Amino acid sequence: MRYIQYDSVSKMVAIQVENLVMTYGDGTKAVKGISFGVDEGEFFGFLGPNGAGKSTTIKILTTLLRKTSGSVKVAGHDVEHDAQTIRKLIGVQMQDTVIDEDLTGRENLMLQGHLQSLHGEDLRTRVNELLKIVDLEGAANKRAAYYSGGMKKRLDLASTLVHQPRLLFLDEPTTGLDPQTRATVWSYLKQLNQEQGITIFITTQYLEEVDRLCRRLAILDHGEIVAKGSPAELKQEIGADAITLGFGNGTTGNGTAREKAKQILTGLSGVTNIVDADGGVVVYAKNGGFMVPDIVRAFDGANIRLSSIGVSTPTLDDVFLKHTGRRIRPEELDKSRGSGRMFSRRR
Amino acid sequence: MTLFSDTSHLFVRSMKKLLRNPILLFFSLFQPVIFLLFFTQLFSKFSLLPGFPAGASYQDYAVAGIVLQNGFSSSFQSGTAIVDDLRSGFLSKMLATPVSRSAILLGRILSDAFRVIVQSTIIFGLAFILGTSAATGILGYLVALSIIAFFGLAWSGISLSIGLRTKSAETVFGIAGFLTFPLLFTSTALVSSGVLPKWMQTVSSYNPISYTTDAIRALVLGMNSNTGYTVGTILTAYGVIGFIGILTMGATLYLFRKVVS
Ligand SMILES: Nc1ncnc2c1ncn2[C@@H]1O[C@H](COP(=O)(O)OP(=O)(O)O)[C@@H](O)[C@H]1O
Ligand SMILES: [Mg+2]
Numbered sequence: 001m002r003y004i005q006y007d008s009v010s011k012m013v014a015i016q017v018e019n020l021v022m023t024y025g026d027g028t029k030a031v032k033g034i035s036f037g038v039d040e041g042e043f044f045g046f047l048g049p050n051g052a053g054k055s056t057t058i059k060i061l062t063t064l065l066r067k068t069s070g071s072v073k074v075a076g077h078d079v080e081h082d083a084q085t086i087r088k089l090i091g092v093q094m095q096d097t098v099i100d101e102d103l104t105g106r107e108n109l110m111l112q113g114h115l116q117s118l119h120g121e122d123l124r125t126r127v128n129e130l131l132k133i134v135d136l137e138g139a140a141n142k143r144a145a146y147y148s149g150g151m152k153k154r155l156d157l158a159s160t161l162v163h164q165p166r167l168l169f170l171d172e173p174t175t176g177l178d179p180q181t182r183a184t185v186w187s188y189l190k191q192l193n194q195e196q197g198i199t200i201f202i203t204t205q206y207l208e209e210v211d212r213l214c215r216r217l218a219i220l221d222h223g224e225i226v227a228k229g230s231p232a233e234l235k236q237e238i239g240a241d242a243i244t245l246g247f248g249n250g251t252t253g254n255g256t257a258r259e260k261a262k263q264i265l266t267g268l269s270g271v272t273n274i275v276d277a278d279g280g281v282v283v284y285a286k287n288g289g290f291m292v293p294d295i296v297r298a299f300d301g302a303n304i305r306l307s308s309i310g311v312s313t314p315t316l317d318d319v320f321l322k323h324t325g326r327r328i329r330p331e332e333l334d335k336s337r338g339s340g341r342m343f344s345r346r347r
Numbered sequence: 348m349t350l351f352s353d354t355s356h357l358f359v360r361s362m363k364k365l366l367r368n369p370i371l372l373f374f375s376l377f378q379p380v381i382f383l384l385f386f387t388q389l390f391s392k393f394s395l396l397p398g399f400p401a402g403a404s405y406q407d408y409a410v411a412g413i414v415l416q417n418g419f420s421s422s423f424q425s426g427t428a429i430v431d432d433l434r435s436g437f438l439s440k441m442l443a444t445p446v447s448r449s450a451i452l453l454g455r456i457l458s459d460a461f462r463v464i465v466q467s468t469i470i471f472g473l474a475f476i477l478g479t480s481a482a483t484g485i486l487g488y489l490v491a492l493s494i495i496a497f498f499g500l501a502w503s504g505i506s507l508s509i510g511l512r513t514k515s516a517e518t519v520f521g522i523a524g525f526l527t528f529p530l531l532f533t534s535t536a537l538v539s540s541g542v543l544p545k546w547m548q549t550v551s552s553y554n555p556i557s558y559t560t561d562a563i564r565a566l567v568l569g570m571n572s573n574t575g576y577t578v579g580t581i582l583t584a585y586g587v588i589g590f591i592g593i594l595t596m597g598a599t600l601y602l603f604r605k606v607v608s
Contacts, residue, residue, distance in 0.1 A: 062443050084445050092443040098436040102364040114356040115444040117349060
């Protein structure tokens with residue numbers, strides 16, 4: 001059985017992408033010349049909103065889609081000339097769960113092994129091992145059609161691991177999952193990465209997940225990488241706390257009030273940046289907590305009503321906002337930050 | 348040899364899917380069996396019409412056409428199966444592994460051929476119970492099954508091409524439904540050429556379904572001066588099917604390569 005241990009001494013480049021361009025047949029420029037590298041053993045996050053080009057990139061990296069131009073090397077092999085070699089080394093999980101529902105869980109894994117040219121006792125042992133890991137031993141001989149959503153997802157994940165891949169590509173593995181399954185999936189991935197040294201390349205729209213688990217990440221928007229680095233580095237780049245100001249009803253749609261507010265904020269010392277956001281603005285400032293009284297006083301004087309104030313250390317969303325002028329997921333953000341946590345400072 | 352083992356694993360997968368969805372096995376059988384049970388009764392007087400081989404009942408005569416009709420509608424299930432794999436992403440999942448690309452198509456096609464053999468055996472068996480046995484015996488049945496299997500392969504190329512091209516199962520079924528009756532009625536599947544109006548006779552003589560039916564019919568009724576069929580009838584059918592097969596499989600391969608690359 002092939003078993004490749006991550007060797008920290010000879011650190012290799014797992015993925016090397018240079019000037020990758022993908023233009024679809026209908027003229028859609030999905031990827032516009034991106035470059036990045038992923039080291040062996042790394043947990044790499046590819047973050048971006050819907051339509052950013054994440055799936056397109058992952059399809060090219062996994063030999064499923066032919067690039068328009070640029071150079072892509074996976075595990076040292078060229079995606080076009082050495083596709084067969086790459087396919088033996090990688091595991092791929094698509095954005096949608098893909099299993100054969102007419103087959104049992106065990107049959108799905110056996111088939112996946114067969115497609116990787118594995119046979120016999122070795123394969124059977126490996127399949128049993130995986131069934132145990134993803135907690136499907138009890139349902140192994142049941143048809144996958146009768147599995148719950150979470151079980152299907154776990155089976156799908158297991159099926160990408162049958163041949164002990166050195167590199168795992170996962171396209172939004174947690175989107176649409178319930179919180180419990182999401183947590184389980186992430187803990188498997190963390191384990192795979194830390195205990196077996198498997199390189200993980202993952203795309204997601206969930207900022208918190210990337211922030212917590214990825215050593216490094218790239219942020220993609222409209223087919224371009226707008227930022228890359230470690231989560232800490234990227235947030236440090238902002239160099240300030242984020243003060244999120246929500247305007248009261250009626251003021252939001254009023255462009256002049258927004259402009260007036262921004263004018264006032266620009267005049268305050270300590271403010272490093274001001275960015276428009278839904279229903280308000282985000283002000284970046286050193287020691288944000290101390291700025292709040294100043295802001296409130298200044299707005300009071302100008303008769304601008306505030307509906308909410310929140311102060312937080314910068315998140316990856318602030319990084320995204322800084323580079324694109326947009327939130328990655330406005331609706332999620334409203335829940336994690338804003339009026340509920342008035343004046344409270346995280347950490 | 349990975350082509351061989353990959354093909355066998357994918358063949359087994361298709362077989363399991365077929366057995367676990369028995370409806371797929373019987374779906375295309377429904378109409379032919381109705382024909383066998385009712386039309387043969389309804390049209391039993393057809394055998395008195397000119398051009399019918401003496402001594403044969405209409406049922407003896409029509410079994411070949413009924414087997415063919417099943418092969419025809421069964422061949423259209425191939426296209427919907429590949430659409431399923433395309434749409435569910437299972438094809439992509441296979442393509443992300445080093446599995447032989449040809450095996451993906453071959454496993455599919457072979458299991459379709461196997462299915463049509465099983466179905467045809469059921470029809471021949473039912474006809475046997477109802478009193479029709481092949482004049483050429485067991486060997487005749489085997490040759491007939493090989494003809495219908497090749498016919499199924501050649502015609503499944505049409506549905507595979509449509510499926511690969513449109514990625515829509517509805518389109519495959521729509522076109523199948525659209526083609527079935529015009530093609531069957533302008534052939535010798537259900538009546539002998541002599542009974543058809545002149546223009547239909549002309550169409551029928553170009554209709555590949557006529558050649559295939561005639562070959563199977565030759566095996567059921569026997570090849571002699573009474574029936575007018577000879578070994579040449581069978582060889583011609585192989586030739587016609589081979590010609591169609593090359594065209595449809597060529598198109599399938601071309602479209603499959605486009606999807607795969
Ligand atoms: N097969 C295709 N043909 C044409 N355009 C496509 C195709 N697939 C994706 N796109 C377009 O490419 C862009 C990037 O899509 P995608 O890579 O799926 O983004 P993401 O995975 O980040 O949501 C989108 O504008 C999408 O509409
Ligand atoms: Mg996507």
